[in-house]
Amino acid sequence: MxxxxxxxxxxxxxxxxxxxxxxxxxxxxxxxxxxxxxxxxxxxxxxxxxxxxxxxxxxxxxxxxxxxxxxxxxxxxxxxRPVVARGALVLSCEPTLMMKWLLQRLPSLNVAHPELELHLSAAGGPVDLHRTGIDAAIRRTDFDIAPSLESTELFAEWVGPVCSPEVAAEIHQPTDLAYAPRLVSATRAGAWATWAKLSDVELPEATTQQFEHFYLSLEAATAGLGVAIGPYALVKNDLDAGRLVAPLGFIPDGTSYVLLTSRGTTDSRVAQLSAWLSAQRVSSTPPRSFRRA
Missing domain, CATH: 1.10.10.10 (Winged helix-like DNA-binding domain superfamily/Winged helix DNA-binding domain)
Incomplete structure (x- = not known):
């Protein structure tokens, strides 16, 4: 074995x-x-x-x-295994992160901790663990975290324009972004503006296509409909498979993903989950070849 x-x-x-x-x-x-x-x-x-x-x-x-x-x-x-009276560990996770990052990693968690039973819940933003019955939550630090919560940083958010290989063939510098539709989402409406400011570039005029959810903008980019702002951790699999290209690399946007738990919790399952999630940092951070100087 x-x-x-x-x-x-x-x-x-x-x-x-x-x-x-x-x-x-x-x-x-x-x-x-x-x-x-x-x-x-x-x-x-x-x-x-x-x-x-x-x-x-x-x-x-x-x-x-x-x-x-x-x-x-x-x-x-x-x-x-006997049924544990306290039930499954309830983990809340931002929807796009769950679909594009967490689910694909769960088999390794099952190997490392086969006794750990998870109940997954998709949600974002502030969370009240005591009121909702949630044991832990993975969130992006784009809101103020309540002092009653313990925050464990998992990995930093690196973002950049991503698109299909066919669209990327026309993009070699920021001004080339004018040649492809700009994909934007309601749930991350300021993603393009944030990237442009941090990259110290002025976005050229371009046609835009709106999506209700961030996940849909990433899927649209994969389908060749235009260019979206994609976080490295969420698009890594698509980059590795050649479905997406990051022609201008990635930059840190100042936020990170964290695991939120009740301060002072003694639940050993939470400790196991936290250690396993922290170990995913290396595979969720772009290599130097992807980092924009």
Whole structure:
């Protein structure tokens, strides 16, 4: 089992580095586990093509079987575990962050803390944990946080114009933003103005398209409808997959995402969640190649 979990993560995430990030171990530790697995099976599981590891056909078959087996184990554990009287830990999260960032990371939380049962609630802005029955909330720091709440910073917000590769082909400098529709949302109406001010640029005139929700503006950018302001953490997967491009890079906008909990809480589940969320900081911060000077 010690070798199968890093193997499954490497197959699912497409590389050693991402598997190491998810499992919170070193790149070398993952590599050694894979070598041990290959030795015990007597089968080559990966071929090295330059700096990239490519799974063999045997690895793909085994990976699917391991994923199915882990799912069965997780299901069996859930059914066997006694029902805890206090119920699931209720976590409130900003909707777009939940859809574009949190949900994709939950499998690693399940691996790290299989006993931790979460109930997710989508909401943003100020939150009253005592009145609502929410145990913890992930929020962006664009409002004043009540003194009764403990705030743990997760990662800073880096933002920049994002668009499809086809649209990005025409954008090499800020003045080129005039050539594509500007995608704006009601929930982050000032995103473009904030980016322009922090970048010390003057936005050129451009046609605009309005969306009710921030999530929709990001989806519209992916569909090639124009250029949106996207936070790096929320568009990282789309950047990695080539669905989006950030032609002008990213800059910090002065806000960050935080975990809000009741001050002085002794709930061990909250501590587990906080530690796991804090470990996601590295994968949610743009590498230097994406940072605008």
């Amino acid at each position: 010690n070798t199968l979990i890093p193997f499954e993560a490497t197959i699912r995430l497409g590389g050693l580095m991402r598997a190491a990030e998810e499992l919170h171990v070193t790149h070398g530790a993952i590599s050694r586990q894979l070598q041990t697995l290959e030795g015990s099976l007597g089968v080559e599981l990966f071929e090295r093509q330059g700096r990239k590891l490519v799974p063999t056909d045997a690895a793909l078959v085994l990976g699917k079987q391991v994923q199915d087996a882990l799912a069965l184990i997780a299901s069996a554990v859930r059914q066997t």
